[in-house]
Amino acid sequence: MTAKRVAVIGLGQRIAHVLLAMEEVGWELDIAGYADPAPVGLSILKRDVRAHGDARSLLEDGPFDLVMIGSPNHLHYEHLLAAFAAGYPVFAEKPIVRTEEETFALARHLNAAPPLYIGLVMRSMPIVREVIARVDGGALGEIVSMDATEHLPPEHGAYLARNWRRKQAWGGSFLLDKVCHDFDIFGRIAGARPARVASFGGKRIFEPERATEHEAYSAVDAGWSGANDAFHSDMDVADHQVALVEYANGMRLSFHSNSHVSLTERRWYVAGTKGTLIADLVRNRLMVRSAHDRGKPERIDYGGRTQDSHNGADQAMARDLLAALDGRAAFPVTPRESMEAGLTVMAIDRAMREGCVVDCAKMWRDYDAAMNQ
Numbered sequence: 001m002t003a004k005r006v007a008v009i010g011l012g013q014r015i016a017h018v019l020l021a022m023e024e025v026g027w028e029l030d031i032a033g034y035a036d037p038a039p040v041g042l043s044i045l046k047r048d049v050r051a052h053g054d055a056r057s058l059l060e061d062g063p064f065d066l067v068m069i070g071s072p073n074h075l076h077y078e079h080l081l082a083a084f085a086a087g088y089p090v091f092a093e094k095p096i097v098r099t100e101e102e103t104f105a106l107a108r109h110l111n112a113a114p115p116l117y118i119g120l121v122m123r124s125m126p127i128v129r130e131v132i133a134r135v136d137g138g139a140l141g142e143i144v145s146m147d148a149t150e151h152l153p154p155e156h157g158a159y160l161a162r163n164w165r166r167k168q169a170w171g172g173s174f175l176l177d178k179v180c181h182d183f184d185i186f187g188r189i190a191g192a193r194p195a196r197v198a199s200f201g202g203k204r205i206f207e208p209e210r211a212t213e214h215e216a217y218s219a220v221d222a223g224w225s226g227a228n229d230a231f232h233s234d235m236d237v238a239d240h241q242v243a244l245v246e247y248a249n250g251m252r253l254s255f256h257s258n259s260h261v262s263l264t265e266r267r268w269y270v271a272g273t274k275g276t277l278i279a280d281l282v283r284n285r286l287m288v289r290s291a292h293d294r295g296k297p298e299r300i301d302y303g304g305r306t307q308d309s310h311n312g313a314d315q316a317m318a319r320d321l322l323a324a325l326d327g328r329a330a331f332p333v334t335p336r337e338s339m340e341a342g343l344t345v346m347a348i349d350r351a352m353r354e355g356c357v358v359d360c361a362k363m364w365r366d367y368d369a370a371m372n373q
């Protein structure tokens with residue numbers, strides 16, 4: 001295999017870890033350069049890479065086999081358009097973009113865009129592939145309802161309260177940055193788009209009156225535009241949130257997330273007419289039983305739990321990315337699915353902000369119109 005010549009826009013922690021995972025699974029990489037004013041990922045990569053003043057000058061140094069975008073979420077749109085103009089295949093981190101307006105605007109560019117792969121890394125996980133296969137294979141019958149959670153430990157919550165994700169202007173929202181992965185899969189399981197959503201949430205944990213001295217609250221470096229103190233930052237996103245979603249085909253979902261728990265959980269409970277499934281994404285374990293079976297449930301333990309809680313997902317995605325780039329297989333998630341996952345979460349956040357049930361019909365009309373332009 002000849003080395004893949006790669007350009008990086010936004011060499012942060014995430015892209016550095018993805019690059020290392022790519023090498024781990026056999027990519028031959030020539031990291032030709034990066035554009036990033038404060039590349040926090042360099043110390044993770046532990047090598048010299050040529051710096052460029054901005055994305056434009058980096059992209060002029062092509063050709064590249066892949067342009068990788070790992071900047072904060074508010075810059076994705078601008079960086080995607082620059083990469084599209086250069087014409088090389090693009091890998092961009094999730095969420096694909098940060099607002100409804102950016103989604104509609106991006107949709108208008110997609111037809112003429114080069115191949116685009118979005119880092120919705122859960123799609124590459126064996127446990128998630130199995131969940132989708134069980135649903136598609138009919139083992140659960142028709143999916144009637146599901147509930148799901150994502151609960152983070154204080155270390156992670158405090159990082160979100162100090163990192164750029166604390167600001168809507170940079171991150172979008174708590175749910176958009178953290179669980180667009182999950183809502184991508186929920187839409188895939190439902191096989192339909194959300195019709196109506198409701199949500200409550202806000203900031204009740206990382207408030208000045210709860211300020212506590214503990215190493216957990218400064219365990220992780222806050223990085224680009226970081227704040228010093230989780231309890232006294234200018235955070236304007238939620239630190240906990242609940243949501244209800246009714247999909248167009250009648251499937252109903254409830255979701256609960258909290259960023260300061262001592263019993264961490266990321267769990268999907270999928271109830272179908274013929275069977276029930278629980279995917280425990282923290283322990284990487286699946287449990288399935290058919291509706292009238294009273295024996296022991298089928299249990300699959302995927303093992304491979306890792307410190308970064310990604311449980312080997314990055315390596316699996318790196319293999320999928322190489323296969324897609326070499327034309328051996330389709331990447332497991334499309335730009336369209338990535339945009340629909342983002343819009344779903346944006347509608348949920350709108351319901352939270354406005355204190356009402358949001359009817360999603362107009363949003364999907366606007367999106368389809370933009371896609372078809």
Ligand SMILES: NC(=O)c1ccc[n+]([C@@H]2O[C@H](COP(=O)([O-])OP(=O)(O)OC[C@H]3O[C@@H](n4cnc5c(N)ncnc54)[C@H](O)[C@@H]3O)[C@@H](O)[C@H]2O)c1
Pocket residue numbers: 009010011012013014015035036037038039040041070071072073075093094095119120121164177223224
């Ligand atoms: N798929 C996943 O599981 C996953 C996990 C973590 C992060 N992410 C995503 O990856 C992206 C980066 O997150 P991160 O955790 O690495 O954040 P980070 O803060 O570690 O990295 C962001 C980098 O962008 C750089 N940057 C800032 N302004 C820039 C500009 N104008 N041009 C180029 N670079 C600029 C910063 O200096 C920093 O190095 C985000 O979109 C995030 O949502 C995805």
